[in-house]
Amino acid sequence: MSETVLSIDNLCVTYKNRQKKVYAVKNASFSIEKGDAVGIVGESGSGKSTLAMALLRLLPARTAEVTGKADFLGRDLLTVDDKALADLRWKELSVVFQKAMSSFSPVHRIGEQIEDIYRVHTPNAQKGEAKERAVELLKLVNLGDRVWRLYPHELSGGMLQRVAIAMSLLFNPRLLIMDEATTALDVVTQGQLLNEIKHMEETLDMTRIMITHDMSVVAASCNKVVVMYAGDIVEVGPVKKVLKTPAHPYTQGLLGSFPSLKGETHALRAIPGSIPDLSQQYNECIFAPRCPHATEACRKARPEPVQVGEGWSSRCVLCGGGKA
Amino acid sequence: MKLIKKILRTIKSDRLLLAGCIGICILLFIVVAAPLITEYDAKLFGPDALVAPGDPAHPLGTNHLGQDIWSMLIYGTRTSLMVAVVASFISALLGIIIGGIAGFFGGWADRIISELINVFLMIPTLFLVLLIVAMFGSSILNIMIVIGLTSWPSNAKLMRAQALSLRERTFVKSAQAMGENRRQILMKYIIPNGVFPVVANTTVGMANAILLEASLSFLGLGDPTVISWGQMVYDGKQYLTSAWWIAAFGGVAICLTLLIFYMTGDGLNHVLNPKHGKAGE
Amino acid sequence: MSEQKKKAYIDIQDVSVFYPVKGGKLFAQGEKPIVKAVNGISLQMEKGEVLGLIGESGCGKSTLGRILVRLEEPTRGDVLIDGVSTHELIRKDPKKFRRMVQIVFQNPFDTFTPRDTIEKIMMRPLKIHNIGKDDQERHKMCVESLEAGGLRPAEDILRRYPHELSGGQLQRISILRSMLLNPTFIIADEPVSMLDVSVRADIINMLLELSREKNASVVFISHDIALTRYISDRIAVMYLGRIVEYGTADQVVKNPQHPYTQALISNCASIDPDEESAAIDIQGEPPTPINPGPGCFFAERCPHATQECLKKYPEYRDLGDGHIAACMHIGK
Numbered sequence: 001m002s003e004t005v006l007s008i009d010n011l012c013v014t015y016k017n018r019q020k021k022v023y024a025v026k027n028a029s030f031s032i033e034k035g036d037a038v039g040i041v042g043e044s045g046s047g048k049s050t051l052a053m054a055l056l057r058l059l060p061a062r063t064a065e066v067t068g069k070a071d072f073l074g075r076d077l078l079t080v081d082d083k084a085l086a087d088l089r090w091k092e093l094s095v096v097f098q099k100a101m102s103s104f105s106p107v108h109r110i111g112e113q114i115e116d117i118y119r120v121h122t123p124n125a126q127k128g129e130a131k132e133r134a135v136e137l138l139k140l141v142n143l144g145d146r147v148w149r150l151y152p153h154e155l156s157g158g159m160l161q162r163v164a165i166a167m168s169l170l171f172n173p174r175l176l177i178m179d180e181a182t183t184a185l186d187v188v189t190q191g192q193l194l195n196e197i198k199h200m201e202e203t204l205d206m207t208r209i210m211i212t213h214d215m216s217v218v219a220a221s222c223n224k225v226v227v228m229y230a231g232d233i234v235e236v237g238p239v240k241k242v243l244k245t246p247a248h249p250y251t252q253g254l255l256g257s258f259p260s261l262k263g264e265t266h267a268l269r270a271i272p273g274s275i276p277d278l279s280q281q282y283n284e285c286i287f288a289p290r291c292p293h294a295t296e297a298c299r300k301a302r303p304e305p306v307q308v309g310e311g312w313s314s315r316c317v318l319c320g321g322g323k324a
Numbered sequence: 325m326k327l328i329k330k331i332l333r334t335i336k337s338d339r340l341l342l343a344g345c346i347g348i349c350i351l352l353f354i355v356v357a358a359p360l361i362t363e364y365d366a367k368l369f370g371p372d373a374l375v376a377p378g379d380p381a382h383p384l385g386t387n388h389l390g391q392d393i394w395s396m397l398i399y400g401t402r403t404s405l406m407v408a409v410v411a412s413f414i415s416a417l418l419g420i421i422i423g424g425i426a427g428f429f430g431g432w433a434d435r436i437i438s439e440l441i442n443v444f445l446m447i448p449t450l451f452l453v454l455l456i457v458a459m460f461g462s463s464i465l466n467i468m469i470v471i472g473l474t475s476w477p478s479n480a481k482l483m484r485a486q487a488l489s490l491r492e493r494t495f496v497k498s499a500q501a502m503g504e505n506r507r508q509i510l511m512k513y514i515i516p517n518g519v520f521p522v523v524a525n526t527t528v529g530m531a532n533a534i535l536l537e538a539s540l541s542f543l544g545l546g547d548p549t550v551i552s553w554g555q556m557v558y559d560g561k562q563y564l565t566s567a568w569w570i571a572a573f574g575g576v577a578i579c580l581t582l583l584i585f586y587m588t589g590d591g592l593n594h595v596l597n598p599k600h601g602k603a604g605e
Numbered sequence: 606m607s608e609q610k611k612k613a614y615i616d617i618q619d620v621s622v623f624y625p626v627k628g629g630k631l632f633a634q635g636e637k638p639i640v641k642a643v644n645g646i647s648l649q650m651e652k653g654e655v656l657g658l659i660g661e662s663g664c665g666k667s668t669l670g671r672i673l674v675r676l677e678e679p680t681r682g683d684v685l686i687d688g689v690s691t692h693e694l695i696r697k698d699p700k701k702f703r704r705m706v707q708i709v710f711q712n713p714f715d716t717f718t719p720r721d722t723i724e725k726i727m728m729r730p731l732k733i734h735n736i737g738k739d740d741q742e743r744h745k746m747c748v749e750s751l752e753a754g755g756l757r758p759a760e761d762i763l764r765r766y767p768h769e770l771s772g773g774q775l776q777r778i779s780i781l782r783s784m785l786l787n788p789t790f791i792i793a794d795e796p797v798s799m800l801d802v803s804v805r806a807d808i809i810n811m812l813l814e815l816s817r818e819k820n821a822s823v824v825f826i827s828h829d830i831a832l833t834r835y836i837s838d839r840i841a842v843m844y845l846g847r848i849v850e851y852g853t854a855d856q857v858v859k860n861p862q863h864p865y866t867q868a869l870i871s872n873c874a875s876i877d878p879d880e881e882s883a884a885i886d887i888q889g890e891p892p893t894p895i896n897p898g899p900g901c902f903f904a905e906r907c908p909h910a911t912q913e914c915l916k917k918y919p920e921y922r923d924l925g926d927g928h929i930a931a932c933m934h935i936g937k
Contacts, residue, residue: 043801186661187828191872191884213802216831216874240878257806259835261875262859268806268835274771494715498779501674503703503733516720 004071005175005207006055007031011068011078013047013054020279024050026231028068029305032175032207032224039210039218039239041254042228045275048211051228052179054078056095057085073174090121094173098180100164104152111148114167121171130170137166140200142192158189165197169204177209182217194221215258219243224311227251230275230286236305237312247314249291285316293318334595341591344527347584354401364392366399366551377569385569387559393569396551397577403552404581407468407537408530414472415533416526419479420515423522426480427487428514429506437480444477450539457545464547467540471533479522479529486518524592531585538578553577612688613649615790615822620646620682621846622668626895641894642668643679644846652789655813655823657837657854659830659869663893665846666826670792673824674708686790704734707783709812711795713775717767724763727751727782734786746785754781754811773804777811784815791816794826809836830873834858839927842866845894845902847918852928863930865903901932909934 013025025047032038042048053059054066055077070077072093075084097103105113111131118130135145141162152160161181168176182190198221201208210222218225218239225242227235227250235248246252253271260266273290276282285291285298297317305313335341354361364370370390377385377393384393426437456470490496491514499509540546541554548555553574560571626638643665650656658666671677673684675695684691686705695702710716717726727747728740737743744763751759754777767775776796783791793812797805813836816823827833833840833854840857842850842865850863861867868885887906894902900915901907907914911934919933 043803187830187869188661188872188887191874192886194874195884195886214874215802215876219876219878220874243876243878254803255876257802258876259831260877261831261834261870261873263877265835268809270806270808270810271803274773274804494710494712495718497671497676498708498710498716499718499729500676501703501706501708502730502782503700504729513718517718 002033002035005032005034005036005073007069007071008055009069009071011051011054011066011070013050013059014065015063016065017063022278023281024064024231024278025054028233030226030233030236032209034207035201035205036224037201037208037210037222038224038226039212039222040226040228041212041215041218043213043254043275045230045278046228047231048213048228049179052095052177052209052211056089056093056177090117090168090173091171092174093177094168094171094175095177095179096161096164096168096181098183100161100181101152101157103164104160106152108151109148110150110152110155110163114148114163114170117167118170133170134166137169138163140169140203141166141196158185158193161185161193162196165193169200169206172204173206175207175209177211179211180213181210183212183214190217191220197221215243215255227254231278232286232315233305234287234316235314237308237314241309241312247308247312247319248287248316249293249318250287251314253290253292287316338591338595340587341595344584344586344588344591347580348588351401351405351581351584354398355405358398358402362392362395362398364395366391366395368392374563374567376567384573385567387556387570388563388567393556393573396556397553397573399551400553400556400574400577401581403464403550404534404537404578407464407471407552408533408585410468411471411475411533411537412526412529414469415475415529416479416522418472418476419481420483420519420522422476423480423483423485424487424510424515424518427484428491428510430488430491434484438484441477441480441484444474449474450536453536453540454543454545457540462540462545462547464550467537467547468533471536475529475532475536479525482521482525483515483518486521487514490514490518520596521593524589524596527585527592528589531582531589534578534581534585614652614654614687615648615650616685616688617646617648617650617673618683618685620669620672620679620684622665622672622677623680638895641846641897643672644894644897645682646846646848647682648841648848648851650822650824652822653817653820654839655816655825655837657833657840658824658826658843659828659833659840660843661828661869663845664843665894666843667794669843670708670794670824670826673790673792674706675702676708700734704786705788706790706792707786707788708792708794709776709780709783709796712799713772713779714767714799716775716779719767721766722763723765723767723770723778726767727763727778727785730782730786736785750781750785751778754778755807756781771804772800773808776800776808780808780812780815784819787819789819789821791821791823792826793823795828796825797832798827798829805832812836830858830870831875842869845892845897847902847931849903849932850928850930852924852930853926856924856926856928860928862924862928862935863903863932864907864909864934866930 008031009029011025011028015022015024028051040048040051055070057077059066066078068078114134115130119125131148135148138145138147143159143162147155147163155163182193185193194217210218212218222239225237225239226233227248229250235242235246235251242251243255246255256269257271259268271290276286276289283302284300285303288294288298291298303315303317305315306319308314308319335345368391370386370392372386373388373390375382375386377383379385382392382394386392422437426434452474453470457467460466496509496513499513537552538554538557541552542558544558546552546555556574557571560574563570620643622643624640624642626640646669658669660666668677672679675691691702724747728743731737731743731746737746747763748759751762756762756774756777796812797808800808825833825836837854839852840854841848842857842863844865850857850861850866857866858870861870868887871885885908887908898918900917901919904910904914913933919931921929921931922935923929924935
């Protein structure tokens with residue numbers, strides 16, 4: 001029986017300032033089992049990064065209001081106190097950001113920086129213990145121990161991203177969140193990195209969340225996908241099924257916007273219209289104004305997630321009783 | 325209308341800027357309404373010399389020639405602000421054009437101008453000004469021009485740095501691909517998008533111009549035909565022990581005005597800083 | 606590079622850009638380091654053809670694009686458009702050159718000066734090139750162009766400032782503005798890589814439609830191979846300033862011959878989750894193009910490299926149907 005690592009229940013994030021409120025994430029609910037690799041996809045403004053930041057408790061408390069529950073191994077990430085949170089970070093829950101280049105200090109060697117982090121979390125570590133562990137991890141991401149003595153500017157973007165991933169694995173975290181971690185990289189480097197991550201998972205048995213705007217990254221490296229649009233989770237399901245027979249019209253539209261690499265070339269179609277204003281609350285399907293299949297029913301109320309298959313749901317009224 | 329509202333909101337968002345702007349408004353009011361605020365002509369040599377402050381007719385007293393100190397202060401504001409505006413206008417104009425050319429065109433033009441800027445920055449401005457005033461006479465016009473001509477390098481340096489980074493921006497490349505010639509790119513794209521730091525610097529430059537004019541007057545090289553605060557301090561110097569008020573009020577006026585301009589400059593710098601968001605539109 | 610010396614519409618002849626490396630050691634000895642960003646590129650294009658230029662960052666594809674619109678001077682080589690040297694043209698009649706050759710930039714948020722309205726921005730090229738007899742007529746042309754491009758209401762958009770519009774809208778305006786000049790040669794430098802996926806298709810389709818309408822040749826620079834295949838007739842693959850493979854879009858993507866192209870395409874993730882990714886692992890990352898050679902530039906990362914590869918840069922091999930690749934192991 002698989003064990004649930006993270007279960008998010010009705011999570012909402014609202015940014016507010018004096019003039020208005022922005023509903024960035026609305027009623028997000030899904031769960032991640034042990035060993036899952038979940039891809040959260042969405043375009044800019046979909047709330048995918050906000051969701052991750054909320055889970056990591058990195059949103060400014062003054063301007064962002066987070067409600068709901070995020071049960072991570074029996075503790076609620078959203079309410080756990082600061083000290084417990086500090087213990088969770090790195091050790092149980094770690095993150096890799098898009099710009100690993102700027103998350104390193106330019107005047108310290110890579111090794112010193114890894115050692116520092118190691119020592120913060122294991123105060124009575126033996127000398128050399130950190131290095132031993134780190135070199136092992138650096139090998140996993142195809143870097144030699146040569147890197148230990150180098151400064152960040154001596155490494156390329158791809159190599160730094162690898163170092164960042166290796167660092168995030170220092171304490172064998174239960175959950176790894178990668179926020180656009182491969183986006184800034186070249187095709188070949190990204191391909192290599194995705195392969196390395198998959199290999200790593202076979203040996204390390206970890207659970208991963210991949211936040212990206214690129215469907216092909218999800219297709220290549222995840223088994224479960226969460227599609228977000230304008231703050232709503234519109235579809236959740238197994239990658240193989242969702243990408244082949246998407247249930248939600250937005251997912252269909254998004255997939256139709258990607259040209260196929262080797263298959264038949266079909267005419268690319270964009271989704272007409274633009275993202276709705278997130279400072280309003282909508283009492284209809286948020287995608288309805290851009291949806292080619294929208295009916296009266298869509299404009300009446302905000303649809304609830306509808307079960308489409310096993311572990312597969314879609315926030316669309318049309319999915320229940322046959323497609324339009 | 326929208327623009328004015330936006331400007332007002334920006335000013336309100338920064339306390340220093342707000343204080344500075346209020347101060348400048350007061351100064352401008354004094355300049356315009358000078359004859360209404362005071363009953364005496366500042367240049368008039370009255371019958372009562374060396375009246376101490378507190379006198380009902382002369383609240384701040386009179387100097388050794390019987391001029392009313394309060395009136396002199398009020399009319400001195402005109403001189404100081406005129407010097408500030410004209411001198412820093414010359415300085416900003418020169419700085420923007422010279423710095424813009426250096427940064428945008430690059431190459432040998434940049435090399436020559438950069439060296440020139442360094443030379444100017446190395447020479448102590450006061451001595452240069454002293455030299456020129458001594459040679460060409462000390463009319464207030466001369467003084468303003470000289471201050472302008474010697475203070476442009478700091479503006480030019482700022483503008484050059486702006487132009488250097490702006491010329492790599494896509495919209496400049498795009499203008500070039502559109503067929504704009506280099507002069508138009510400089511005037512229409514580089515300068516309008518790069519002047520803000522210069523504007524902020526100019527308010528500080530105004531304070532410096534006022535100070536420089538006061539220094540010249542204090543050294544006896546001011547224009548003797550106009551009323552200026554520096555002149556007042558210079559005149560009062562010899563009576564410092566017996567009639568402190570002649571010099572003191574002029575000095576206080578200089579200090580207050582400098583403070584106002586520095587606050588405005590600092591506030592502008594803060595607000596116009598690109599990290600501060602989209603201000604100044 | 607092709608044998609058939611038919612007169613091509615666009616003829617890129619041996620274009621190179623070299624930069625001396627600044628700084629470095631004060632008393633450096635021997636050969637001075639030179640960055641060979643673009644290294645002897647020759648290509649022909651027909652009228653109305655779309656050529657895709659793919660490669661990783663630093664391969665020189667954007668530099669080549671900037672040379673084609675003369676935002677940068679080539680160190681060597683020339684580009685002929687309809688038999689006319691652009692080198693000559695830009696000296697004699699720069700405005701005519703600008704009308705013929707236009708570019709669409711990657712970053713639509715920075716393509717327009719932030720202080721002008723869209724109206725002023727769109728009218729500028731018309732004014733520079735004296736198109737339209739007065740501002741009223743020019744205004745009408747802008748309105749028509751925006752409406753044809755699906756930007757409605759046009760009058761409202763003309764009054765706005767760039768920061769008030771979305772990336773997709775701005776990129777459309779950028780394309781429409783270029784098209785006002787009726788160019789015959791368009792360079793699109795990663796025109797959609799900064800846009801959201803769901804609006805990309807519209808921009809691409811619009812670019813294709815408009816250039817087809819004017820029968821203009823397009824160079825489409827991108828790192829997105831699937832997209833490049835979708836829009837291009839032919840594809841050229843660049844590596845360290847050189848073209849390593851060239852052919853029709855399907856030849857290059859479906860049947861890559863050069864080991865670099867093979868690695869590039871095999872590492873390209875597909876959105877089809879069933880497609881087996883048999884990624885070819887190549888070592889390291891592209892080195893900088895400082896004094897490359899003398900052998901094949903790809904040799905040190907190539908899985909098939911031999912001693913021979915390090916000696917001399919390989920000649921182009923014709924693989925039939927205009928498909929060529931620069932590798933000495935092909936066909937052996």
